[in-house]
Amino acid sequence: MSAAPVIAPTTGLDALLDDARAEAPHIEVLRPSAETAAFAFDAGTAPRRVSDGDGPAVAFPATPAEVQQLVRLAARHGVSIVPRGAGTGLSGGATASADQLVVSTARLDRIVEVAPADEVAVVEPGVLNAALNERLAPLGLFYAPDPASWRISTIGGNIATNAGGLRCAKYGVTRESVLALDVVLADGSLVSVGHRSIKGVTGLDLVSLFVGSEGVLGIVVGATVRIRPLPVARRTLSAFFASTAAGADAIGAITASRVRPSVIEFLDQPTLEGIDAAQGSGLRDRGAALLLIELDGFGIDEQTAELSAALTAAGAHVRVESDADAEALWELRRSGRRFDDDQWFAGGDVAVPKSRIAEIFAGFPAIADRHGVSVSAVAHAGDGNLHPVISLRIPPGADPALPPSAVHDAADDVVRAALAVGGTVSGEHGIGTVKRDLAAVELDVRVREAQLALKNALDPSGLFNPGKAL
Amino acid sequence: MSAAPVIAPTTGLDALLDDARAEAPHIEVLRPSAETAAFAFDAGTAPRRVSDGDGPAVAFPATPAEVQQLVRLAARHGVSIVPRGAGTGLSGGATASADQLVVSTARLDRIVEVAPADEVAVVEPGVLNAALNERLAPLGLFYAPDPASWRISTIGGNIATNAGGLRCAKYGVTRESVLALDVVLADGSLVSVGHRSIKGVTGLDLVSLFVGSEGVLGIVVGATVRIRPLPVARRTLSAFFASTAAGADAIGAITASRVRPSVIEFLDQPTLEGIDAAQGSGLRDRGAALLLIELDGFGIDEQTAELSAALTAAGAHVRVESDADAEALWELRRSGRRFDDDQWFAGGDVAVPKSRIAEIFAGFPAIADRHGVSVSAVAHAGDGNLHPVISLRIPPGADPALPPSAVHDAADDVVRAALAVGGTVSGEHGIGTVKRDLAAVELDVRVREAQLALKNALDPSGLFNPGKAL
Numbered sequence: 001m002s003a004a005p006v007i008a009p010t011t012g013l014d015a016l017l018d019d020a021r022a023e024a025p026h027i028e029v030l031r032p033s034a035e036t037a038a039f040a041f042d043a044g045t046a047p048r049r050v051s052d053g054d055g056p057a058v059a060f061p062a063t064p065a066e067v068q069q070l071v072r073l074a075a076r077h078g079v080s081i082v083p084r085g086a087g088t089g090l091s092g093g094a095t096a097s098a099d100q101l102v103v104s105t106a107r108l109d110r111i112v113e114v115a116p117a118d119e120v121a122v123v124e125p126g127v128l129n130a131a132l133n134e135r136l137a138p139l140g141l142f143y144a145p146d147p148a149s150w151r152i153s154t155i156g157g158n159i160a161t162n163a164g165g166l167r168c169a170k171y172g173v174t175r176e177s178v179l180a181l182d183v184v185l186a187d188g189s190l191v192s193v194g195h196r197s198i199k200g201v202t203g204l205d206l207v208s209l210f211v212g213s214e215g216v217l218g219i220v221v222g223a224t225v226r227i228r229p230l231p232v233a234r235r236t237l238s239a240f241f242a243s244t245a246a247g248a249d250a251i252g253a254i255t256a257s258r259v260r261p262s263v264i265e266f267l268d269q270p271t272l273e274g275i276d277a278a279q280g281s282g283l284r285d286r287g288a289a290l291l292l293i294e295l296d297g298f299g300i301d302e303q304t305a306e307l308s309a310a311l312t313a314a315g316a317h318v319r320v321e322s323d324a325d326a327e328a329l330w331e332l333r334r335s336g337r338r339f340d341d342d343q344w345f346a347g348g349d350v351a352v353p354k355s356r357i358a359e360i361f362a363g364f365p366a367i368a369d370r371h372g373v374s375v376s377a378v379a380h381a382g383d384g385n386l387h388p389v390i391s392l393r394i395p396p397g398a399d400p401a402l403p404p405s406a407v408h409d410a411a412d413d414v415v416r417a418a419l420a421v422g423g424t425v426s427g428e429h430g431i432g433t434v435k436r437d438l439a440a441v442e443l444d445v446r447v448r449e450a451q452l453a454l455k456n457a458l459d460p461s462g463l464f465n466p467g468k469a470l
Numbered sequence: 471m472s473a474a475p476v477i478a479p480t481t482g483l484d485a486l487l488d489d490a491r492a493e494a495p496h497i498e499v500l501r502p503s504a505e506t507a508a509f510a511f512d513a514g515t516a517p518r519r520v521s522d523g524d525g526p527a528v529a530f531p532a533t534p535a536e537v538q539q540l541v542r543l544a545a546r547h548g549v550s551i552v553p554r555g556a557g558t559g560l561s562g563g564a565t566a567s568a569d570q571l572v573v574s575t576a577r578l579d580r581i582v583e584v585a586p587a588d589e590v591a592v593v594e595p596g597v598l599n600a601a602l603n604e605r606l607a608p609l610g611l612f613y614a615p616d617p618a619s620w621r622i623s624t625i626g627g628n629i630a631t632n633a634g635g636l637r638c639a640k641y642g643v644t645r646e647s648v649l650a651l652d653v654v655l656a657d658g659s660l661v662s663v664g665h666r667s668i669k670g671v672t673g674l675d676l677v678s679l680f681v682g683s684e685g686v687l688g689i690v691v692g693a694t695v696r697i698r699p700l701p702v703a704r705r706t707l708s709a710f711f712a713s714t715a716a717g718a719d720a721i722g723a724i725t726a727s728r729v730r731p732s733v734i735e736f737l738d739q740p741t742l743e744g745i746d747a748a749q750g751s752g753l754r755d756r757g758a759a760l761l762l763i764e765l766d767g768f769g770i771d772e773q774t775a776e777l778s779a780a781l782t783a784a785g786a787h788v789r790v791e792s793d794a795d796a797e798a799l800w801e802l803r804r805s806g807r808r809f810d811d812d813q814w815f816a817g818g819d820v821a822v823p824k825s826r827i828a829e830i831f832a833g834f835p836a837i838a839d840r841h842g843v844s845v846s847a848v849a850h851a852g853d854g855n856l857h858p859v860i861s862l863r864i865p866p867g868a869d870p871a872l873p874p875s876a877v878h879d880a881a882d883d884v885v886r887a888a889l890a891v892g893g894t895v896s897g898e899h900g901i902g903t904v905k906r907d908l909a910a911v912e913l914d915v916r917v918r919e920a921q922l923a924l925k926n927a928l929d930p931s932g933l934f935n936p937g938k939a940l
Contacts, residue, residue, distance in 0.1 A: 116726070191914055202909050203901055208678030209678065353585075454927050
């Protein structure tokens with residue numbers, strides 16, 4: 001069982017890589033190099049900040065057994081593992097340093113089974129969200145969680161971050177669509193948790209604990225997820241308002257109705273102006289703020305009537321969009337404003353109780369004035385999740401890589417405003433490395449201790465993704 | 471801070487009770503006595519088995535702070551705590567012995583807040599499920615989880631067991647309706663976990679871990695739960711079939727449609743005959759098996775048309791029931807067969823992948839023949855959860871308290887059949903004490919070790935509900 005003799009390894013990672021080559025030559029592994037530098041970053045890391053330095057080692061196991069082998073090798077050599085899907089995260093949860101081993105799920109990309117009669121699909125973690133939905137659509141089915149990255153992110157990454165998306169208020173976040181998981185634990189064992197049946201209660205719920213755990217407890221190598229029939233109808237309504245405040249207030253009118261849209265996106269005035277500036281779309285001519293709504297399911301006419309009446313009473317100019325116009329509007333929502341190299345910017349991902357959304361938007365002008373920046377947001381209004389954007393034009397001669405503190409101070413003020421109304425520092429992006437300080441502000445120390453105790457119970461040597469999430 | 475001098479306590483519980491009287495005289499506490507014998511049992515324990523012996527000590531704290539006091543007292547004296555709601559559980563999760571302290575949530579029964587604009591209610595754990603729904607109904611709102619015990623069970627108990635119910639396939643189990651919890655941990659600290667916002671990801675998900683944990687991790691003293699608008703319409707369809715097999719097969723026809731009923735209850739031939747025998751209801755005249763379906767929401771006519779067509783094609787005689795007839799049918803479903811003192815019986819709570827429900831029913835006659843008993847079931851067909859019933863008439867002179875092994879052997883065979891098709895030993899009742907052996911059959915030893923490691927991480931001295939669930 002011992003490794004072939006190697007020339008004195010200088011680090012645990014070197015020794016691990018030598019053993020891997022000797023014992024598991026079938027596993028594709030990249031050594032730390034400039035080639036792997038991208039694995040030091042994720043989609044939340046500005047590309048301009050990618051250095052010329054070496055990235056981590058990266059392994060591409062093709063089977064659960066290969067993942068087990070890698071975990072045992074890492075444990076043997078005291079090298080920590082960073083599980084990684086497509087790297088589309090925004091909070092640094094899947095970023096790695098040069099002394100770490102990234103375990104990529106890129107080659108664990110099989111859709112194992114689609115079982116409409118059980119309303120489940122069984123997938124490996126590297127399956128793209130879009131690939132699963134492409135497979136399901138011809139069957140009249142869909143997988144509900146729809147993070148903005150759905151075309152390029154993996155089901156495994158979605159599970160690791162408990163990814164949200166646009167349709168969560170109606171269909172739930174990723175956790176509500178995961179029934180069972182196969183997971184490789186820190187000792188290299190492979191366990192199956194959860195149930196293929198839709199109900200099941202057998203002791204502590206390990207499935208829910210692994211969902212959203214950002215790779216700190218183990219590596220998901222298989223998932224049984226819920227799938228649903230495509231709705232019999234979908235319809236897009238636009239509701240334009242004379243002001244950001246009027247639009248934000250109207251969210252309450254939707255809540256007070258009996259209609260639960262599949263999507264409710266709120267775009268404020270600076271956002272509409274930013275989209276117009278970037279794309280010449282003319283949205284601002286139709287109003288100062290927009291609630292872009294998707295209805296789905298049975299009784300679409302009844303739903304449209306009740307919701308249109310509620311929104312009109314709230315001051316909206318409501319229109320049922322044609323399919324073509326609807327597609328154009330959703331594309332504008334997705335592609336949105338462009339933040340070019342001539343601007344510094346900072347993003348965000350707070351969530352607040354639904355009734356407080358309007359209050360958060362009302363506070364933006366004061367924050368913007370205080371720090372001399374622009375503050376705006378798009379909100380998933382159905383579930384209280386806001387993505388604020390702080391931006392500032394870069395003056396001539398300034399270093400684009402060095403935004404003034406005002407940009408991040410303004411972003412922090414938005415987070416503080418959310419916490420002040422009972423909100424949270426992360427609605428759907430997770431904590432990763434980027435939000436650990438903010439999480440420490442939100443969470444009671446005893447809660448953080450409890451989270452760490454759970455982490456230590458399953459991964460006592462700290463093998464998985466140290467320094468993330470907790 | 472030290473206790474008043476007491477006469478030599480003979481047990482930890484005696485000492486605890488003396489300290490409680492001295493330090494927390496405001497907390498109502500019953501000493502172990504015949505009066506507390508009921509707390510040794512739950513709704514799954516046949517009343518005839520209640521002994522004359524002493525029950526546990528029982529405390530009725532009225533505030534979270536009083537719960538903290540009790541937990542600290544118990545920790546000081548090494549006395550274990552059994553948290554208990556209304557005691558309507560069926561798996562022994564809330565039963566206690568004479569050396570334990572039951573912490574009842576009966577006096578923690580305040581509905582703290584109903585916030586329609588946030589789509590949440592904030593309750594103490596002792597609030598009855600029915601009481602919350604009575605408060606919500608005039609506002610046009612409801613709390614979705616609906617275990618059969620909903621009129622008499624508590625939200626806290628529902629949370630402890632992750633209670634299911636009839637509407638789970640559409641609205642989810644209890645876990646999907648719980649956003650945040652206040653919990654007293656083993657060191658007496660009170661922590662708040664989760665978010666009032668509908669989305670939120672801040673490290674390991676303690677809320678989901680506490681839901682369904684059967685009181686082994688702490689005591690829930692407050693909960694923020696999701697509430698929803700009452701559907702604009704509800705309608706009951708009956709679909710009678712010529713045989714149990716035909717009815718069970720038709721479940722697949724519902725799945726294949728685009729309609730997702732709020733309730734799909736399947737009653738097999740012996741169940742219909744049992745109801746008729748007990749209540750003279752004449753169901754059997756209408757068919758041999760029944761799918762009793764509730765539709766809700768918008769487009770109720772469209773839903774009715776699509777589902778009726780699918781069921782008729784599957785061989786059903788379908789009828790839209792009048793409100794009065796519907797209420798009578800649901801009452802028959804709820805009150806069901808009567809199992810009088812002249813029968814031995816055993817119940818069950820398996821869940822299987824939806825496509826395998828028909829297979830489980832098809833296996834009942836062979837199990838019945840093998841053991842010389844009757845086997846039937848009612849199924850929550852929308853989520854694969856079956857409640858089998860094994861019964862046997864007690865011959866003259868036999869001891870009603872001593873059923874022959876055939877009864878339990880047949881029940882075990884049903885569980886084995888469920889496991890053989892990828893099912894689970896508990897769909898919604900939980901493990902408690904009753905199903906620990908069965909859970910050991912279903913769960914890999916490594917999974918059970920992981921569950922125990924999590925338990926030990928949060929409750930290292932085993933204060934909470936030892937011997938349950940894990």
